[in-house]
Every structure is written in C-alpha cells, then in structure tokens.
Amino acid sequence: MKCVLSLLLLIPFLAGAAPKNIIVMIPDGTGHASLTAARHVKGEPLTLDTAIYGVIETRSADNSVTDSAAAATAMACGERTYNGAVGVNSKRIPLRSISEWAKAEGKSVGIVTTDAITGATPGGFSAHVVSRSNASEILEQQIASGFDVFLGGGAKTLTDPLKQFMREKGYTLVTTKTEMQQADGKIFGLFSPGIMTAKVTLRDGKGSTEPTLPEMAAKALDVLTSNPNGFFLMIEGAQVDKGNHESDLPWATFELLEFDTVVKQILDWASAHPDTIVLIAPDHETGGLTLLNEPYEGARQKAICSVTDKGVGKPGDYFVHYSTTWHTGVDVFLAGNNPTCKPTRNCDMIGALAELSAETLPELQGKTIKEQGVYWLETADGKRLRAQRDAIFVKPTGKWYQR
Ligand SMILES: [Zn+2]
Known part of the structure; x- marks a missing residue:
C-alpha cells in the first residue's frame, strides 16, 4: 500500500x-x-x-x-x-x-x-x-x-x-x-x-x-x-x-x-x-489503560492498583484498570x-x-551456497556475499537484496 x-x-x-x-x-x-x-x-x-x-x-x-x-x-x-x-x-x-x-x-x-x-x-x-x-x-x-x-x-x-x-x-x-x-x-x-x-x-x-x-x-x-x-x-x-x-x-x-x-x-x-x-x-x-474514580468491579480485578502504588502520585485520585496485557x-x-x-x-x-x-x-541475483551454517551469494561475476553482512538474505523466500 x-x-x-x-x-x-x-x-x-x-x-x-x-x-x-x-x-x-x-x-x-x-x-x-x-x-x-x-x-x-x-x-x-x-x-x-x-x-x-x-x-x-x-x-x-x-x-x-x-x-x-x-x-x-x-x-x-x-x-x-x-x-x-x-x-x-x-x-x-x-x-x-x-x-x-x-x-x-x-x-x-x-x-x-x-x-x-x-x-x-x-x-x-x-x-x-x-x-x-x-x-x-x-x-x-x-x-x-x-x-x-x-x-x-x-x-x-x-x-x-x-x-x-x-x-x-x-x-x-x-x-x-x-x-x-x-x-x-x-x-x-x-x-x-x-x-x-x-x-x-x-x-x-x-x-x-x-x-x-x-x-x-x-x-x-x-x-x-x-x-x-x-x-x-x-x-x-x-x-x-x-x-x-x-x-x-x-x-x-x-x-x-x-x-x-x-x-x-x-x-x-x-x-x-x-x-x-x-x-x-x-x-x-x-x-488499554483507563483511569477511574472508583474501583473497577470487572473480570480483571487483579490488574487494579492505585496510581499511588510504589509511592507515585497523590493518594486516592485514580483507580487504575488495564483491560489487556497486550x-x-x-x-x-x-x-x-x-x-x-x-x-x-x-x-x-x-x-x-x-x-x-x-x-x-534492489534484488540481487546469483547462486545461494550454505557453508558451515552460513549463507553466501555467489554472483555471476564471481563475487561472494555473506548473508546479512554484505547483503540481506531472506531465508524463507531464498531471495537476496542489496542493502
Ligand atoms: Zn510498541
């Protein structure tokens, strides 16, 4: 897009x-x-x-x-x-x-x-x-x-x-x-x-x-x-x-x-x-942080803490509710x-x-070689590029890209 x-x-x-x-x-x-x-x-x-x-x-x-x-x-x-x-x-x-x-x-x-x-x-x-x-x-x-x-x-x-x-x-x-x-x-x-x-x-x-x-x-x-x-x-x-x-x-x-x-x-x-x-x-x-003026009575009761926990803030101003951990x-x-x-x-x-x-x-062309767990690209002009150092190698697709 x-x-x-x-x-x-x-x-x-x-x-x-x-x-x-x-x-x-x-x-x-x-x-x-x-x-x-x-x-x-x-x-x-x-x-x-x-x-x-x-x-x-x-x-x-x-x-x-x-x-x-x-x-x-x-x-x-x-x-x-x-x-x-x-x-x-x-x-x-x-x-x-x-x-x-x-x-x-x-x-x-x-x-x-x-x-x-x-x-x-x-x-x-x-x-x-x-x-x-x-x-x-x-x-x-x-x-x-x-x-x-x-x-x-x-x-x-x-x-x-x-x-x-x-x-x-x-x-x-x-x-x-x-x-x-x-x-x-x-x-x-x-x-x-x-x-x-x-x-x-x-x-x-x-x-x-x-x-x-x-x-x-x-x-x-x-x-x-x-x-x-x-x-x-x-x-x-x-x-x-x-x-x-x-x-x-x-x-x-x-x-x-x-x-x-x-x-x-x-x-x-x-x-x-x-x-x-x-x-x-x-x-x-x-x-999903929300700031309430009374304790939240819903399913995520355990997530409730006051903003004053660990000594932060003024007492009693907000009750805190998180609706998700993501x-x-x-x-x-x-x-x-x-x-x-x-x-x-x-x-x-x-x-x-x-x-x-x-x-x-830009995509790079050549032959992919794997040696001792390391991927290399051998280009037509005989150059060898090491994966991730000299060029980007996308393993799942097997394609190489110029940085
Ligand atoms: Zn983020």
Missing part, C-alpha cells in the same frame, strides 16, 4: 528548505491515559502537552492491533506489514528505511533505545528480517549498516564473531555510561544483557553503570552533529510499553516522565538548530516542532519526512 497522502500534506513544507536533521521520537506503548497519569504524577503539564498537534492511526496490514515490529516498519519504511515483520513488507521483501535513505544522502544515522537494541522498534529502523525474534540476525545487520550510533541494551546477543565484525566496521563498543561519554567516532553501546534497567528501579541512576535515556540522547547528538550533511536520529522510550504490559503504572509513568525530559531536550536543541524537524508519536497504546488499536498522538507535517497514519510518517514511499531494496 502506497502512502502518498502525506506528500500532499507536506507540499508547503517541502517548498521551503528541506530539513537537514530529522529526529523521530517514539514513546512505545503510550496512550492518552498514560499522558494523563504522568501529568498527574508530575503535578504540572508535560512538555509533550505543548507539542501535540495530531493523531495517528496505528493498525498493521494483517491486524487491527499492531505489534511494535509492524508499527516500526510502517513508521520507518512507509508501508504497513504483518505483525512481527521487521523492515520487510507482507511479501517479505525488504523495504528501504528512512535511516538507509538518510545514509545514502550522506547524513549520519543514530538509533537510541531503552529496549535491547535488537528490539522491534530499533530493528524496524535498522534491519530487515521476517521475524522480530531473529535477534542475532538483527544485530548482524545493524553492525553491517554502518550507521554511526547504536545505544541501548541487548548485550546477550553479542557473540565473539559479532564483536570482531563490530571492530572491522569501525565501531567502538561501550558497555558503561563512562565509556560511552569518553568514546569518539562510531559507537555501539550495549549497556545491559536485555532491556535496560527500569528508571523506577534505578532511582535516578544511583549505583548503576548504565546511562539514562537523556544521557544517551545527548551523546547521540554529540556524535551525529559532526556531519555537515545532517543526520537522522530515532529515539525510543521503550519502557512505557514494558510497564503497561505488566499492568505496572508506576513503571510506565516513570519512563514516560523521563521520555518527556528528552522531548524537552530535543525540542530545545531543535529550536537552536532551525533546520531540524522533530516528529514524535507512539507506535500504539499498550494495556496492545490496543486506539489512535495515538502526533507531536513535534512542525505542525504542517501532519501524517494521519503510521505509514505516512516517513513520506511526510523524506519523500519516501514504500521503496523496496
């Missing part, structure tokens, strides 16, 4: 100078009720409140309720796909992402998340695999991408051969905040085995070697701004989703408040650099620094930013 509506909407924007820097921010699993809860806990308006100007429909190609992989693919590549797909369409053909478009334009690229770096959202912006569970393939493609900044969790997927590959590709591997802050040049940060430690557990980071989301965002800007051609940066606040999946509002709320501070940090930076466009949208709502299909908000950029569907976002519309990667 081509998503061209946004191109029409964007004509006034494109008529001016195209933005040099593009920043996409995704608070994963954040619905409107999460915003209300965070505002309530903070006791004053969020930065997001000042930046919201639209709504986004989130469904995927095969489901009225999207998962994060299909949503990230739609947002990064401009085409809706099946739940679980990372950077490929419903026919399992790899789609060119805005990150790849930016790199081809000579821009720097950064991917920042509090999830594992191989998670569905960062994956949709940096890899092409048929299933989000293929973490090691995602990591290998991320290293092969040559993007400038990767910061997040997920160190358990890093094997010795992948470490070696990282060195060959010129990355400095960092595993602590201090190492991250001291590193120069292309950087790959893996700060925890899986997802990063929750803000609610960290208690402002005391005793942790992991950087916070604001610290990772600052480092990413530091590295990316050295390129005179500009950059593309995706920042994901992954754990509003994780908290809401666990029916744990304090977890989700702490994460959203931290994400909101990064929104301020990024919008402030963008106002000092007017050639920057910032687009902020969740990929979907998680949990996602819902409701619309989410659209925010940013340029209200003329107003896509109405997740798959329109990238078209709105970069004139991209569901472009597929």
Whole structure:
C-alpha cells in the first residue's frame, strides 16, 4: 500500500528548505491515559502537552492491533506489514528505511533505545528480517549498516564473531555510561544483557553503570552533529510499553516522565538548530489503560492498583484498570516542532519526512551456497556475499537484496 497522502500534506513544507536533521521520537506503548497519569504524577503539564498537534492511526496490514515490529516498519519504511515483520513488507521483501535513505544522502544515522537494541522498534529502523525474534540476525545487520550510533541494551546477543565484525566496521563498543561519554567516532553501546534497567528501579541512576535515556540522547547528538550533511536520529522510550504490559503504572509513568525530559531536550536543541524537524508519536497504546474514580468491579480485578502504588502520585485520585496485557488499536498522538507535517497514519510518517514511499531494496541475483551454517551469494561475476553482512538474505523466500 502506497502512502502518498502525506506528500500532499507536506507540499508547503517541502517548498521551503528541506530539513537537514530529522529526529523521530517514539514513546512505545503510550496512550492518552498514560499522558494523563504522568501529568498527574508530575503535578504540572508535560512538555509533550505543548507539542501535540495530531493523531495517528496505528493498525498493521494483517491486524487491527499492531505489534511494535509492524508499527516500526510502517513508521520507518512507509508501508504497513504483518505483525512481527521487521523492515520487510507482507511479501517479505525488504523495504528501504528512512535511516538507509538518510545514509545514502550522506547524513549520519543514530538509533537510541531503552529496549535491547535488537528490539522491534530499533530493528524496524535498522534491519530487515521476517521475524522480530531473529535477534542475532538483527544485530548482524545493524553492525553491517554502518550507521554511526547504536545505544541501548541487548548485550546477550553479542557473540565473539559479532564483536570482531563490530571492530572491522569501525565501531567502538561501550558497555558503561563512562565509556560511552569518553568514546569518539562510531559507537555501539550495549549497556545491559536485555532491556535496560527500569528508571523506577534505578532511582535516578544511583549505583548503576548504565546511562539514562537523556544521557544517551545527548551523546547521540554529540556524535551525529559532526556531519555537515545532517543526520537522522530515532529515539525510543521503550519502557512505557514494558510497564503497561505488566499492568505496572508506576513503571510506565516513570519512563514516560523521563521520555518527556528528552522531548524537552530535543525540542530545545531543535529550536537552536532551525533546520531540524522533530516528529514524535507512539507506535500504539499498550494495556488499554483507563483511569477511574472508583474501583473497577470487572473480570480483571487483579490488574487494579492505585496510581499511588510504589509511592507515585497523590493518594486516592485514580483507580487504575488495564483491560489487556497486550496492545490496543486506539489512535495515538502526533507531536513535534512542525505542525504542517501532519501524517494521519503510521505509514505516512516517513513520506511526510523524506519523500519516501514504500521503496523496496534492489534484488540481487546469483547462486545461494550454505557453508558451515552460513549463507553466501555467489554472483555471476564471481563475487561472494555473506548473508546479512554484505547483503540481506531472506531465508524463507531464498531471495537476496542489496542493502
Ligand atoms: Zn510498541
């Protein structure tokens, strides 16, 4: 499905100078009720409140309720796909992402998340695999991408051969905040085995070697701004989703408040650099969160907790009910620094930013060979390309694609 509506909407924007820097921010699993809860806990308006100007429909190609992989693919590549797909369409053909478009334009690229770096959202912006569970393939493609900044969790997927590959590709591997802050040049940060430690557990980071989301965002800007051609940066606040999946509002709320501070940090930076466009949208709502003024008497009695659990918020203001431990299909908000950029569907976002519309990667021809578990493509001119490093290999279809 081509998503061209946004191109029409964007004509006034494109008529001016195209933005040099593009920043996409995704608070994963954040619905409107999460915003209300965070505002309530903070006791004053969020930065997001000042930046919201639209709504986004989130469904995927095969489901009225999207998962994060299909949503990230739609947002990064401009085409809706099946739940679980990372950077490929419903026919399992790899789609060119805005990150790849930016790199081809000579821009720097950064991917920042509090999830594992191989998670569905960062994956949709940096890899092409048929299933989000293929973490090691995602990591290998991320290293092969040559993007400038990767910061997040997920160190358990890093094997010795992948470490070696990282060195060959010129990355400095960092595993602590201090190492991250001291590193120069292309950087790959893996700060925890899986997802990063929750803000609610960290208690402002005391005793942790992991950087916070604001610290990772600052480092990413530091590295990316050295390129005179500009950059593309995706920042994901992954754990509003994780908290809401666990029916744990304090977890989700702490994460959203931290994400909101990064929104301020990024919008402030963008106002000092007017050639920057910032687009902020969740990929979907998680949990079917509702805020009530009396206890909910329905079937999911156990999910009820007060917003004051774990010491968050003022007592007695809301009773919290989660209707599901998964996602819902409701619309989410659209925010940013340029209200003329107003896509109405997740798959329109990238078209709105970069004139991209569901472009597929070029297919490669040759003979597929498997040696000691590794797939190679032998091309007609005798070249050998290794799967996921030199080219994208889609195992279920047996087809190869140029990165
Ligand atoms: Zn998600």
